Amino acid sequence: MKSAYFVYNNLSGRGLNDKKIKLIQKYLSKTYEHIYFEIANDIASLRSVLLQAGKNHHDFIFTGGDGTFNLVINEAMKLKEVPTLGYLPSGTTNDIAKNFKLSRRLKKSLKIINAQTKTKFDLCLANDDKYFLYVAALGAFADIAYVTKRKNKKRLGSIAYYRKAFIEAFKPKKIEVEIKMKEEAFRVKVPFVLVLNGRSVAGFKIGKSNEVYDNKFHVYLTRPGLFNGLLHYLFFKIRTYKIYTDEIEIKVLGKDDFWCFDGEKYSNESLKIRAIPKALEIYAHPKIIKKQCKTKI
Numbered sequence: 001m002k003s004a005y006f007v008y009n010n011l012s013g014r015g016l017n018d019k020k021i022k023l024i025q026k027y028l029s030k031t032y033e034h035i036y037f038e039i040a041n042d043i044a045s046l047r048s049v050l051l052q053a054g055k056n057h058h059d060f061i062f063t064g065g066d067g068t069f070n071l072v073i074n075e076a077m078k079l080k081e082v083p084t085l086g087y088l089p090s091g092t093t094n095d096i097a098k099n100f101k102l103s104r105r106l107k108k109s110l111k112i113i114n115a116q117t118k119t120k121f122d123l124c125l126a127n128d129d130k131y132f133l134y135v136a137a138l139g140a141f142a143d144i145a146y147v148t149k150r151k152n153k154k155r156l157g158s159i160a161y162y163r164k165a166f167i168e169a170f171k172p173k174k175i176e177v178e179i180k181m182k183e184e185a186f187r188v189k190v191p192f193v194l195v196l197n198g199r200s201v202a203g204f205k206i207g208k209s210n211e212v213y214d215n216k217f218h219v220y221l222t223r224p225g226l227f228n229g230l231l232h233y234l235f236f237k238i239r240t241y242k243i244y245t246d247e248i249e250i251k252v253l254g255k256d257d258f259w260c261f262d263g264e265k266y267s268n269e270s271l272k273i274r275a276i277p278k279a280l281e282i283y284a285h286p287k288i289i290k291k292q293c294k295t296k297i
Contacts (some may be wrong), residue, residue: 001033004059004086007040007049020106024088027110028061047075054079061113064079065091066134070262073123074131075249076280085111085282094260096134098210101285120278121212124197126271132261133212135275138252140173140191140228141202142260170172172231173228178251180219186296188241191228194220195273205235215277219243219250246275 006024022039028035036058046062050072052062060083062072069087075196076082088109089097099121123131135162176190197206197217207218221241222229251270259266 002031002059003034003056004028004032005036005038005049005053005083007038007046007062008064017287023106024110026109027114027181031114031116032059043135045072046071047220047295050075051079053083054081055080057083059084059086060087061086063088063090063203065089065094066096066263067091070264071133073133073280074280076133077123081179083282084118085280087282088113093202095198095202096201097135097203098288100282101288113286115283115286116283117286117289118281119213119284119289121282122197122217123216123217123276123279125194125276126259126261126266126273127269128272130261130266131276131279132197133261134196134262136195136202136266137201138177138193138250139175141168141170142192142231143258143265148230168228171228173256174224176253177221178253179219179243180249181245182247182250182258187219189224190221191224191230192222194218194222195248195250195271196220198246216244216246216275217273219245219248240245248273 006028010022024035024297036043036049038049040049046068052058054076054248060072062068062085068091072085076085087097087100088101088106089102089104092103094104097104097109100119102112121133123133124136125131126136159257173191175192176187176189177193178187179185194206194215195200196207196211196219198211199205206220210216219242221243223232225232249270249272252268255268257266261273
């Protein structure tokens with residue numbers, strides 16, 4: 001039998017109580033001979049356990065939100081020997097989990113890890129420095145994930161995000177960006193930009209279910225409109241421009257806005273983004289693997 005490290009991020013979502021931790025141990029013991037449990041009270045401890053998992057060729061199983069997942073993938077990509085990931089979503093919206101059909105219901109996600117069905121997934125790399133999995137956002141609404149207070153997220157869940165979005169919807173905003181691709185370059189003013197490598201943002205489905213497996217990503221340049229163009233995504237599905245590519249440069253003409261990567265604050269500089277196909281491996285729902293086999297990339 002195999003061995004695994006299990007890490008619980010104390011700082012994400014609404015947390016896990018002792019009962020749930022015992023349940024995790026009970027389920028994982030069906031698959032793993034040895035399970036090394038670690039509580040991560042800070043980022044340094046989370047990184048340390050991931051390094052040990054790679055060094056010892058053990059699976060790395062963790063719980064947390066989208067921000068925790070982003071930290072894990074960035075640290076994992078630094079390793080020579082990268083462990084297979086097992087993810088138990090416990091964040092506020094869990095947009096990343098939707099790409100792998102992982103449920104916040106603990107038993108369901110544990111059964112998927114025990115099934116040991118693995119798949120490789122794409123990442124995006126910005127400026128040869130920072131990875132993200134499902135989204136890079138700039139402009140209106142982009143700061144909601146990282147400015148919303150943690151205590152409100154734990155108390156209200158996704159409602160805390162929607163409340164903040166409602167306020168920002170009534171503050172008209174436009175940012176100017178220059179888009180450069182292999183054979184095209186242009187400038188545009190939009191309320192916000194989404195670089196999407198996943199199927200949902202803030203719980204709303206936008207991309208396709210195979211987004212993290214197709215070796216490319218989409219760039220949405222949002223059409224101006226009511227509520228900073230938000231309604232185009234919720235109801236009308238009208239965008240200024242949608243780009244499907246594996247490489248792009250987005251130059252920000254102005255330095256007021258910060259990017260948001262997988263719910264975490266990033267720099268306010270211009271980005272050169274490229275797709276990194278099949279970068280990491282994770283335990284996912286068997287339906288994902290079946291869908292991949294039917295999809296021509």
